[in-house]
Amino acid sequence: MTMTLETTDLKVQLRLADDWFTVCDLSMLLPGRGVAALLPDGRQVAVFADRNGRLYAIDNRDPFTGAAVLSRGLTGTHQGRPFVASPLLKQRFDLESGQCLDDEAVRVTAYEVKAV
Numbered sequence: 001m002t003m004t005l006e007t008t009d010l011k012v013q014l015r016l017a018d019d020w021f022t023v024c025d026l027s028m029l030l031p032g033r034g035v036a037a038l039l040p041d042g043r044q045v046a047v048f049a050d051r052n053g054r055l056y057a058i059d060n061r062d063p064f065t066g067a068a069v070l071s072r073g074l075t076g077t078h079q080g081r082p083f084v085a086s087p088l089l090k091q092r093f094d095l096e097s098g099q100c101l102d103d104e105a106v107r108v109t110a111y112e113v114k115a116v
Contacts, residue, residue, distance in 0.1 A: 010025070010026035010027075010115045010116065011024070011025060011026065011115065011116055012024050012025070012026055012028075012029065012047055012055060012057075012113060012114075012115055013113065013114055013115075013116055014039075014045060014047075014057050014111040014112065014113050015111060015112040015113075016039065016040070016111075020114075020116075021039065021040065023037035023039075023045065023047055023057075024037055024047065026049075026115045029047060029048070029049035029055070030049070031049055031050055031051040032048075032050070032051070032075045033048075033075075034046045034047065034048050034070065034071035034072060034073065034075075034084065035047045035048075035071055036060050036068065036071040036072075043059065043060075043061070044059070044060035044061065044068045044071075045057050045058070045059060045060055045111060046058055046059070046060040046070040046071035046073075046084065047071070047113065048071075048075060048082075048084065048095060050075070050082055054082075055113040055114065055115060056082060056095035056096065056110075056113060057110070057111040057112075057113040058070060058084070058093060058095060058098050058108050058109065058110050058111065059098070059108040059109045061108070062086045062088060062089070062091075063100075063106050063108060064086065064088070064089050064091055064106070065086075065088050065089060067088060069086060069087050069088055070084055070086060070093065070108070072087045073085050073086050073087050074087070075095075076092075078092065078101055081094050081095075081096065081101075082094070082095040082096065083095055083101055091103065091106075093107075093108055094110075095110070096110060097110050098110035
């Protein structure tokens with residue numbers, strides 16, 4: 001049996017300053033799994049979709065190790081808030097705000113994201 005990836009014309013876009021930047025096709029996102037994308041300035045962003053189709057985007061760089069790995073982290077919820085846990089040291093980052101749930105002094109950038 002051959003399986004084909006379902007495709008769509010919808011694109012995932014992030015707000016960068018006053019403009020929207022396309023990062024990937026919506027079909028690239030699987031619920032609970034992240035995708036890393038390169039921004040025009042060379043930084044990486046981690047993009048996620050939850051089981052309800054809601055989109056999230058945060059910096060891909062783990063501030064505790066400096067490694068670009070957050071897109072590979074495990075997703076979950078804490079007190080109703082979606083998060084991703086770094087695959088290295090397991091710190092959790094709120095996908096809506098970028099706030100580290102394990103160290104209130106640390107945060108990553110969270111981006112406004114939409115599918116068009």
